[in-house]
Amino acid sequence: MLVSLVNTSPFSDQKPGTSGLRKKVKIFQQAHYLENFVQSIFNTLDIPKGAVLTLGGDGRYFNTQAIQIIIKMAAANGFAKVLVGQGGILSTPAASHVIRKYQTLGGVILSASHNPGGPDEDFGIKYNTPNGGPAPEKITEAIFATSKIIQQYKLQDLPDIDLNTIGLVQFDGFAVEVIDPVRDYADLMESMFDFVAIRHLFAGGFSIKFDGMHAVTGPYAKELFLNRLGAPEHSLMNCVVSETFGGGHPDPNLTYAEELVKIVYGAQAPDFAAASDGDGDRNMILGKGFFVTPSDSLAIIAANAHLIPAYGSGLSGVARSMPTSGAVDRVATKMQIPCFETPTGWKFFGNLMDANKVTLCGEESFGTGSNHVREKDGLWAVLCWLNIIAVKKQSVEAIVKAHWAEYGRNVYSRHDYEGIPTEQANAVMAHLKSQFSTLPNQVFGRYQVAQCDDFSYEDPVDGSLSTGQGIRLLFKCGSRIVFRLSGTGTEGATIRIYLEAYEPDTEQHHLDAQVALAEMIKIAAQVSLLVEKTGRTTPTVIT
Ligand code: G1P
Ligand code: ZN
Secondary structure (H helix, E strand, O other): OOEEEEEOOOOOOOOOEOOEEEEEHHHHOOOOHHHHHHHHHHHHOOOOOOOEEEEEEOOOOOHHHHHHHHHHHHHHOOOOEEEEEEEEEOOHHHHHHHHHHOOOOOEEEEOOOOOOOOOOOEEEEEEEOOOOOEOOHHHHHHHHHHHHHOOEEEEEOOOOOOOOOOEEEEEOOEEEEEEOOOHHHHHHHHHHOOHHHHHHHHHOOOOEEEEOOOOOHHHHHHHHHHHHOOOOHHHEEOOOOOOOHHHOOOOOOOOOOHHHHHHHOOOOOOOEEEEEOOOOOEEEEEEOOEEEOHHHHHHHHHHHHHHOHHHOOOOOOEEEEOOOOOHHHHHHHHHOOOEEEEOOOOHHHHHHHHOOOOOEEEEOOOEEEEOOOOOOOHHHHHHHHHHHHHHHOOOHHHHHHHHHHHHOEEEEEEEEEEEEOHHHHHHHHHHHHOOOOOOOOOEEOOEEEEEEEEOOEEOOOOOOEEOOOOEEEEEOOOOEEEEEEOOOOOOOEEEEEEEEEEEOOHHHOOOOHHHHOHHHHHHHHHHHOHHHHHOOOOOOEEO
């Protein structure tokens, strides 16, 4: 079989971010662009004889074309076999599981997560290592360095693979196995949760609505909720994968999952509702007319984990990203287990999980997960909630309110200011930094500042230091305001303000978060001079 060496020149902008390389489809369609990046990944790996690669994506536009190219390149680069999801589909958590279960030499995942898909929208690619998690910075840096200098890539002359037919396709010294993208993942979920209890819950008339947002979780939700748990068909919406995600923005939050939110706050509200993003790693949890913040969701899953078979023997520890509310810290204190505060981004959790220091982890940005894979996992979070509800036999709202009554409520909200000119955003951050020594002990109404700093983190496993991870204004009562520049925005800069007020008084727990945080919002404006420096008076998105 012929291996062609295609001579080409490197592309200079192939710098993968923490979530891999994300660009417009049109950029990926440029001659040799995808190939250069894939070759750069393969060049940084030591590919032993017999190596297997996991491959799949979220089904967005350009997914199958990219897969055909990557298969031919894997063959030419010495892989013995590629495991690819049927139809080119693998959700990000399912891909992580496949890598781990079949011990492959990592995997290539094609997704731009919650970004829109289509010919004029986004595409993305990332490499996950054999532990199932996103490649650490030293690997992504090596891939980037290679992409700047490579002169040729290798492509084997193979016919396109029929991705729709499950089975093994063999060539001389190379094979492609088209696998059921759902089965292994669904089996894992069934082994972790009390499916009998959840099946009873559904049989008893408990109603759910799951919104796949036209993205990758559709087939997974069908198998889990309909086939294995017996929920009626109308429990699912938008569960057919579309290349353009139905023209929508597959991000499960109160803004983009608008169709589901309307149902949840309407007359026909189900008992439980949830949504997941483009590649299936994010989740949003809702009850009847009730929204659970991701920070509370993490804390409540941790507090009730003993009700879930997979965690029956306890948790080794928990972790949250710094801007995520401290609700889970209170649970950890009570359970007497360690709680780690990491910088934003999933990769920091991987080291802690590999070292068995944490079992559960999460971020305020609708990402929750555990050590069953090395990615956040949307459907897993939904099953956690269903398992807890099936055992406790209480509504979502009752479970959350009982949790607040026991631990106090960490009232929480994030305000995003998107598309700010970079100099203005930097000026806001610089102004905040200039007050590090003057803010401590200052009093703002009922809040007194305890500490003001720029968050840094020393990884307890590998000792690496990450600095400049967000400005924290910590108050003596345990409330906080955090200011951070987004690392994933595409146009200008995005300032994120994370507001958190600790409220121990149950009488106040019914308050809307924006109302309860009114004083915090004012303090944030006063110390940052955001309005003065950017001219923005209201956030672009509030979650
Ligand atoms: C955002 C989220 C962060 C998440 C990341 C990737 O990053 O805030 O929690 O890990 O997307 O999904 P940011 O734009 O804030 O840098
Ligand atoms: Zn995602």
